[in-house]
Amino acid sequence: MAETTERPPIPKGFxxxxxxxxxxxxxxHPPHRLPVLGDVLGVSSRTPLQDSLGLARRLGPIFRRRVFGKEFVFVWGADLTADLADEARFAKHVGPGIANLRPVVGDGLFTAYNHEPNWQLAHDILAPAFGREAMAGYHPMMLAVAGRLMDHWxxxxxxGRAVDVPGDMTKLTLETIARTGFGHDFGSFERSRPHPFVTAMVGTLAYAQRRNIVPVPLEPLLLRRARRRNAADMAYLNRTVDDLVRARRAAGRGDGDLLDRMLETVHPETGERLSAENVRRQVITFLVAGHETTSGALSFALHYLARHPEAAARARAEVDRVWGDAAAPGYEQVAKLRYVRRVLDESLRLWPTAPAFAREAREDTALAGVHPMRRDAWALVLVPMLHRDPAVWGADAERFDPDRFDAKAVRSRPAHTFKPFGTGARACIGRQFALHEATLVLGLLLRRYDLRPDPDYRLRVTERLTLMPQGLRLGLERRTAGAVPAAAQSATLPDGTPSESRCPVHGAGD
Known part of the structure; x- marks a missing residue:
């Protein structure tokens, strides 16, 4: 399977x-810029995002870097980011890292260029799948998959074994989006190794990131083996999704899930349907984006809860108080876990698992009235630095403190200072799905286990376009008090199917 070398378009005339x-x-820009190579000193191919955070601290709220002739403008100051969030003057820009995924997901919701019509078509067709009624329907399946995780734990x-937190959260979130969205079971918890879909997905994300820092003319030489591996990974993702869609067509309509909507729903105004190719692209987009970022968010949250027992105790007390002795929480009870949600938000503040988004000027303008930008000029927002801007978050912005997200504190902050899901019309369509799933899972795990951190562990962050804590393992103890959710014992799906039953950026709250 030949790989395209598609790159984001360069604005005409510049x-x-x-x-x-x-x-x-x-x-x-950084000092010691080299001819041809640019600002490559001190930049690691494994941690380019974290290296950029270090530069941001030294260079200020807007800076630039040149790598092999490609210039990038980075923004993280709260006032500059708020201006970029103005939908009348700025729009989503599909930056290089995201554009590198287009060979496999094309004009999917996350990777479509603004001028491509399939984005609006897919958005309008699929948006109702994330409304309140649909979310309530997903809740029992989320409970069932969480039950499989707890059986495993x-x-x-x-x-007497510690658990692999990132690995198990990846299994959980992959099974959740596969079950709720596509009626598919990858059998992740019955495998000793990651499902091949996960391996292929991680491979494509890592390869997309590597292409960011390799000059295009040198790709055939430096990425020859990686290109072959990536082609095989893309072919596997395509085959998996094609088989899934083929099985659904053969079986007839499912339960009105995402796949049903993709295959059957017409646009309410135009009567258009998604093409077969676009259905494949949207399924891959949801399977990848629908689990990769949420698994990272859960993993970081569990890390911080284990390291901050006082926060874990407050969260656990809230779960016990709100859920009581109910065998399994109902859909409405999840949103009542306000402190648990604060823990999740604070974890996403320190380590937003989608760590950057790009914005482009719709017309000639000036960013915050200071920096002139021509039409199509773009900048990359460094979300972890936005979330650490001391002008907004205070001098202790590195400290883990869930109370930053109590209602009074949230109201006191300016808009557009917390952006873990992007911004504007192209922000994450599955935000409420991810937040409900993650809050539910944290509540279930806190009610069932005490978390025991490895005292020698220091947070290291793996980058593959998304962020994940590297090598995080936790010890567990079953709580002697508290109800055991039915989902952990003999969970049943709605269709009656039984379920098997020190930080890189100055500590970051460690």
Whole structure:
């Protein structure tokens, strides 16, 4: 399978190095810029995002970097980011890292260019699938998959083993989106190794990131083996989804899930349907984006809860108080876990698992009235630095403190200072799905287990376009008090099917 070398379009009339910023020279860049190579000193191919965070601290709220002739403008100041969030003047820009995924997901919801019509078509058709009624329908399946996770963790407790948090959260969120969205079971918890879909998905994300820092002319030389591996990964993702869609067509309509909507729903105004190719692209988009970022968010939250027992105790007390002795919480009870949600939000503040988004100018303008931008000029928002802006979050912005998200504190902050799901019309369509799933799972795990951190562990963050804590393992103890959710014992799906039953950025709250 041949790989395309598609790149994001360069604004017409401008050299690539200018990016449509007429006064680019006014924006600081790192010292010791090298001819041809640019600002590559001190930059690791494994941690480019975290290296950029270090540069941001030294260079300020807007800066630029050049890598092999490609110039990037980075923004993280709260006032600048708020201006970029103005939908009348700015729109989503499909930056290089995201564009590198287009060979496999094309014009899916996450990767479509603004001018491509399939984005609006798919958005209008699929948006109702994330409304309140649909979410309530997903809730029993989320409980069932969480039950499989807890069965798995119970076996680890019995054997005295620590659990692989990122690995198990990936299994959980993959099964959740596969079940709720597509009626499919990957059998992740019955496998000793990751499902091949996960392996292929991680491979494509890692390869997309590597392409960000390799000059295009050198790709055939430096990425020759990686290109072959990536082609095989893309072919596997395509085959998996094609088989899933083929099975659904053969079986007839499912339960009105995402796949049913993709295959059967017409646009309410135009009567258009998604093409077969676009259905494949949307399914891959949801399977990848629908589990990768949520698994990271859960993993970071569990890390911080284990390291902050006082926060874990408050969260657990809230779960016990709100859920009481109910065998399994109802849909409405999840939103009542306000402190648990604060824990999740604070974890997403420190380590937003989708760590950047790009914005482009719709017309000639000036960013915050200071930096002129021509039409199509773009900038990359560094979300972890936005979430650490001391002007907004205070001098202790590195400290883990869920009370930053109590209602009074949230009301006191300016808009557009917390952006873990992007911004504007192209923000994450599945935000409420992810937040409900993650809050539910944290509540279930806190009610069932005490978390025991490894005292020698220091947070390290793996980058593959998304962020994930590396090598995080936790010890567990079953609580002697508290109800055991029925989902952990003999969960049943709605269709009657039984379920098997130190931080890189100055500590970041460690």
């Amino acid at each position: 050299r690539s190095a200018e990016l449509g910023w007429p006064e680019l020279h006014r924006i600081p 119970d076996r680890a407790v019995a054997a």
